[in-house]
Amino acid sequence: MSETKFLEVLDKAHTGPVCKVKDWEARIVPLEIKRILKEHGLTGVCAPENPVNTDDGLVDDFWEAGFELALSTGMLCLATERIIKFTEEELKEALRNRPSRLTLGSGSDRVVIEPRKPEDKKPPITTMTPLGITFSEDLIIPVCQAIAQYRVVDIVISPCLLTFHGRICRGGTPYETLWGKYEGLLVREATRRAGRPGMPAWGVESSPTEYGYLGGYGAPGSFDPSWAIAIALLPSPLKTDYSLLHKVAHAINWGAPIESGHWTMIGGYEGPPEGAAVGALAAHVLQCAVMQPTVIQSDILDVRYFGNCGREAIWANSITVQARSMKTNTLPFGVTSQVSGPCTDMLLYETACISVAEVSSGICMVMGTRPTGCRFPDYASGLENRFCAEVVKASAGLRRGEACELVKALLPRYEDRLRRPPKGLSFPQCTDLKTLQPTPEWQAIYEKVWKELENLGLQKPWK
Amino acid sequence: MSSVTEKLKEAIRIGSEKDAREMAEKFVEQGGDPLAAISEVTVLMQEIGDKFSRFEIFLPEVILAADAVKEALAVLTAKIPEEKKREIRRGKVVIGTVFGDIHDIGKNLVATMLQVAGFEVVDLGADVPSGRFVDEAEKVKADIIAMSSLITPSMIYQKDVIDQLQDMGVRSRYRIMVGGAPVTPQWAERISADGWGKYAEDAVEVAKILMEGSREVSGLVARGAPGE
Numbered sequence: 001m002s003e004t005k006f007l008e009v010l011d012k013a014h015t016g017p018v019c020k021v022k023d024w025e026a027r028i029v030p031l032e033i034k035r036i037l038k039e040h041g042l043t044g045v046c047a048p049e050n051p052v053n054t055d056d057g058l059v060d061d062f063w064e065a066g067f068e069l070a071l072s073t074g075m076l077c078l079a080t081e082r083i084i085k086f087t088e089e090e091l092k093e094a095l096r097n098r099p100s101r102l103t104l105g106s107g108s109d110r111v112v113i114e115p116r117k118p119e120d121k122k123p124p125i126t127t128m129t130p131l132g133i134t135f136s137e138d139l140i141i142p143v144c145q146a147i148a149q150y151r152v153v154d155i156v157i158s159p160c161l162l163t164f165h166g167r168i169c170r171g172g173t174p175y176e177t178l179w180g181k182y183e184g185l186l187v188r189e190a191t192r193r194a195g196r197p198g199m200p201a202w203g204v205e206s207s208p209t210e211y212g213y214l215g216g217y218g219a220p221g222s223f224d225p226s227w228a229i230a231i232a233l234l235p236s237p238l239k240t241d242y243s244l245l246h247k248v249a250h251a252i253n254w255g256a257p258i259e260s261g262h263w264t265m266i267g268g269y270e271g272p273p274e275g276a277a278v279g280a281l282a283a284h285v286l287q288c289a290v291m292q293p294t295v296i297q298s299d300i301l302d303v304r305y306f307g308n309c310g311r312e313a314i315w316a317n318s319i320t321v322q323a324r325s326m327k328t329n330t331l332p333f334g335v336t337s338q339v340s341g342p343c344t345d346m347l348l349y350e351t352a353c354i355s356v357a358e359v360s361s362g363i364c365m366v367m368g369t370r371p372t373g374c375r376f377p378d379y380a381s382g383l384e385n386r387f388c389a390e391v392v393k394a395s396a397g398l399r400r401g402e403a404c405e406l407v408k409a410l411l412p413r414y415e416d417r418l419r420r421p422p423k424g425l426s427f428p429q430c431t432d433l434k435t436l437q438p439t440p441e442w443q444a445i446y447e448k449v450w451k452e453l454e455n456l457g458l459q460k461p462w463k
Numbered sequence: 464m465s466s467v468t469e470k471l472k473e474a475i476r477i478g479s480e481k482d483a484r485e486m487a488e489k490f491v492e493q494g495g496d497p498l499a500a501i502s503e504v505t506v507l508m509q510e511i512g513d514k515f516s517r518f519e520i521f522l523p524e525v526i527l528a529a530d531a532v533k534e535a536l537a538v539l540t541a542k543i544p545e546e547k548k549r550e551i552r553r554g555k556v557v558i559g560t561v562f563g564d565i566h567d568i569g570k571n572l573v574a575t576m577l578q579v580a581g582f583e584v585v586d587l588g589a590d591v592p593s594g595r596f597v598d599e600a601e602k603v604k605a606d607i608i609a610m611s612s613l614i615t616p617s618m619i620y621q622k623d624v625i626d627q628l629q630d631m632g633v634r635s636r637y638r639i640m641v642g643g644a645p646v647t648p649q650w651a652e653r654i655s656a657d658g659w660g661k662y663a664e665d666a667v668e669v670a671k672i673l674m675e676g677s678r679e680v681s682g683l684v685a686r687g688a689p690g691e
Contacts, residue, residue, distance in 0.1 A: 026526045168619050169616040170563070271521040375645055
C-alpha cells in the first residue's frame, strides 16, 4: 500500500469537479450507464433463463463497459461533494498494483488467498459468518465457535454485537470505539475454543462508523495484520466518504490487508441487471484506485427482495465475477446474501445457487451467509455456514454450463418465495448450545438438500 | 388546454423540473382547473409507480419524475382555495436515515414512492442526528416522521427520536414510521412507533392508513410481513 497514492486520492477529493449527490445518483451515473449499455450493445442481454453466463465474448464487452464507466464518472466523495477522477493509466496502474496473494493466520489454520479463473480446479477460500446479523452478546462466542468447528471453513467473522457489556450498542459514540476491540477479543476466544487459535478473521464487523474500527483494529489482543483483514465498505457503489477514507488511512498506518466492498442494486440507481453489472465492474476498478484494497467485493443485490439468489442477480453476479477474475489479477470475492432463515431448505437452496454460480465463474473467496437478509437478531447458525463452505469447495472445477444447469434445477424450488421467505429458527432454537451441534430437524434438512445436490451431480467434498 | 396537460405529463415522464413548472404555469395562466390537472398528475404518478414495480423503469427515472411533480404541484396548489387544499392533501413526511448510518437507497426508495403517492416529502438525507428530525418536523409542521436504519447499532436512534418527542410533550403531533432491513414490527412496537413496512410500497400503504386514521389510530400499523 502506498501512502503517497492515497494522499493523491485525498487531494483529488478536494480538487475534483463539484457535484451534488442527487445529480450524481439520479442523473450522472444512470445516464452514463444507459449510454454505455447502448453503445456497447448490452441493453437487454440479461438471460435469466440461463443464470450462469457461459459467453466469454459478453464478459469482454461488460469489462470494457465497466472500465469505461469508471473512467468517465470517477467516484463521488460525499464529504467534499467533489468527484475523484482518474486517468486511464492511473486506473490500469491501480489494477496492476493490487496484490495477487495474501497469507493470513498461523499454523495449520494459515490460509493463502490467490486468484482463480472460471472453472478453476483450485478450491476458493471460505470465509463464513452470520454476516451483518446482530447477535446477543452471550451468543457471539458460541456462534463463532459453531462455525469455526468445521474445518471446511477457512476464515471466520463475528456477527454484529447487540449489546456491549450489557449496554445497547449506539453507533458513532465512544461505546463504539470501545467495542471495536471487544469484537476482536471475542473472535479470538471463539477460535481458541474451537481448537483453531491460528484461524484468520476479518474486523471490525460491528463498526457502523470509523470509531469501532479505529478503536479495534490494532488494539492489543484484538485484530492485527497477521490474522485479520481490515473491513472498509463503501456507503454505496461509486461513492465514498470520510468515514471510509479514515478506515483506509488507518489500515495504511498498520500495513493491514484491506477489504473493500459495496452492493450495487438491480432496480436501483444503476437500473436493470445489465446496468448493475456495468456499475459493479466500474466500482471494482474505482475501489482499486481509491482504496488500494487487498480483497475486493463488488456484488449485486436485487432491490425487489434485497438478496442475490434470484435469477437476475445470479446472472449479473456471474458475469461480473467472470470479468473480475478473467480481466484482472486481483483478489475478488463474493458474498452470498439470502433472504430465508436457518432450519429451512430454502436457505440451503439459495446458498447453493449463488455459491455454485460464483465459484464456477472464478471467485477466489466466498463469504457467507446472511440468513433472513440480516433482519432478525440471532437468526444464523453453524450449519448453513458449513453447508456454504462445503458447496464452495465442491464446486471447484465445475464448468459454467454445469453450474448453470444445477442452478436452473434449484431455482424453481424457492424463487417464488423470495419476497415472502420463511423466517426459520434462531441460533438457540436450531442448535444444541452445549454441543454446538444442529438440532436433528436442522441436520435432517441439511442432509436432504445435500442428497438433492448429489443427485444433481455435485459431490460433497468429504462426508 | 389538453395539449398543455399532455406537455405537463410529458415533462413529468422525462423528469424535467423546468418544463413541468413552465407547463403548470401555462396551464393556470390559461385558466385551467388546477384540481383537474392534479388529478391527472396523480394518475400519471400511479402509472409511473406501477412501471417501476414491473421494472419497466428504474429508480432514477422515478426520482426525476417525482421532482418534476413537486415543481408542478407547487404551482398548481398555489391556485387552489385553502379548504380544497385540505381535501386533496395527503400529508407531509419528514424522512431520513438515522444517526450513525450512511445507507440511503432504502430511504430514497421510500421517499420517492411517498412522493409518487402524493405525499409532500422533506428528505433530511442520511446520518441524521436525532434532534434534527425533531427540529425539522416542528419547523415544517410534518404529519409523519419516517426513519430508516440499515444497521443495528443505529436502530436505537429511532427510539431516541421518539423519546425526545415524548419528553418535549409533542409526541402526539406526529405519526412515526420506521423501517430498514433489521427493523422488525416487534422493534417498531417496542419503541412505540405507529407504522412499519417491509418494502417501499408497504411504507406508502402504511402512511396512507396513518393519515386516514388521523390521530385516532392506536397500535402499530404494519404491512408486508405477515407472521413476523
